[in-house]
Amino acid sequence: EVKLLESGGGLVQAGGSLRLSCAASGFTFADFYMSWIRQSPGKAPEWLSFIRNKANIYTTENNPSVKGRFTISRDDTQNVLFLQMNTLRAEDTAIYYCTRHEVGAGVMAVWGQGTSVTVSS
């Protein structure tokens, strides 16, 4: 069964950092492009960052809204996707999802259950 399991969320003070992880199982993680998405309560999802696979040199794309503060990375040996989040702000409070792309570079076909991040000011 294809699964994505996020972890690392929690309560952090404004200005702090968190590192989110997403453990992938049930598929060949190294073959797929991956993204992080977040969703604040009652709001639409917001795409954050995208990382290609090894064949595409692990290149990344980032939403300008978090550029310079958030960094996506992956460890294909451990089947884990990461999101390093620095200089956190109250508006970063959200559920953070990792997603697997398929049927097209921008299509997010598999989503994890999410991990909650709360930034207190």
Added chain:
Amino acid sequence: DIQMTQSPASLSASLGETVTIECRASEDIYNGLAWYQQKPRKSPQLLIYNAKNLYTGVPSRFSGSRSGTQYSLKINSLQSEDVASYFCQHYYDYPFTFGSGTKLEIK
């Protein structure tokens, strides 16, 4: 950034009815559009990609179409399990952006 204007914000319909949700892109996105369904307290799930292609396992009562920069999601024969929020998302270029969502309820 490409803006996705989604309407309506909420929708109430009876079982068995047909409903349509629309998203208008601020510029041509050349069919680079997906639709997602999000049930309460759950993660979004992919329904449609490339504007009109049904994702694996999605019931055939869901369909997508395009007219210019306007994209539509149609749900035929509304079922109780279709109660959810629906979001469009473009992937023509970066950053990918989502519509604001449509909350579908049963009358």
